[in-house]
Amino acid sequence: MRNATARLLDSGNVAALIAGVVALVLVLNRSTWLPLRNVVTIAHEGGHAVVALLSGRKLNGIRLHSDTSGLTVSTGRAHGPGMVFTLVAGYPAVSLLGLGGAWLVTSDRESWMLWGCIALLALMLLAVRNAYGVLSVVVTGGVLGAVSWLASPSWQALCAALLCWFLLIGGLRPIGELGRKRRRGRAGDSDADQLARLTGAPAGMWMLLWYLVGLVSLVVGGFWLLLMPQV
Numbered sequence: 001m002r003n004a005t006a007r008l009l010d011s012g013n014v015a016a017l018i019a020g021v022v023a024l025v026l027v028l029n030r031s032t033w034l035p036l037r038n039v040v041t042i043a044h045e046g047g048h049a050v051v052a053l054l055s056g057r058k059l060n061g062i063r064l065h066s067d068t069s070g071l072t073v074s075t076g077r078a079h080g081p082g083m084v085f086t087l088v089a090g091y092p093a094v095s096l097l098g099l100g101g102a103w104l105v106t107s108d109r110e111s112w113m114l115w116g117c118i119a120l121l122a123l124m125l126l127a128v129r130n131a132y133g134v135l136s137v138v139v140t141g142g143v144l145g146a147v148s149w150l151a152s153p154s155w156q157a158l159c160a161a162l163l164c165w166f167l168l169i170g171g172l173r174p175i176g177e178l179g180r181k182r183r184r185g186r187a188g189d190s191d192a193d194q195l196a197r198l199t200g201a202p203a204g205m206w207m208l209l210w211y212l213v214g215l216v217s218l219v220v221g222g223f224w225l226l227l228m229p230q231v
Helices: 002-011 014-028 030-054 081-106 110-125 131-150 153-170 173-183 191-199 203-225
Strands: 058-064 070-075
Touching: 014 030, 014 153, 014 203, 030 058, 030 070, 030 081, 030 110, 030 131, 030 153, 030 173, 058 131, 070 081, 081 110, 081 153, 081 173, 081 191, 081 203, 110 131, 110 153, 131 153, 153 173, 153 203, 173 191, 173 203, 191 203
Parallel strands: none
Antiparallel strands: 058 070
């Protein structure tokens, strides 16, 4: 920890900090957040899909909509751990993906991070069941592919850092949006409300859990990104 702190103080990695500020602006600015939120939705629904498969459920399909909402449909027991874990996975998946990416970037493996995301998008494409969803996944994968093929290693590292920051920061905003919708009575079938009905634990508890995962991921991932090799 002492060595890491010394590296942080001595790195002077202004590029990583600038990438974080840019990501913050992209998340807070409504005009940029609305289209880019599709990236967060892809990660969210991907989290549901992966955990559904890991818990033994059958994945029927994923739909991504132009209003940046999404739906992952799986079949299996309507109650029990598999369904609970599947519902829990969506919101933290965004932050945890950003955290894993940050570890790869600070380990000088940004190309692994970019190609790993492309591979996951390719697998997700097999499960997408609507035209807008296909378009969203293909465009996202195309951008990452262009960076991986055409950008220099320095630009790859910077773009990967920007994506990580965006996932880490952007993973928190939908939870706040969900809270506002619930206060207006417009989210009765949200992941949190479904979990409340399944487990008896209040929806607010699940939202607090997601916030904590997101905040810890942001702090740890942000620390790692500020230690990334100089670009």
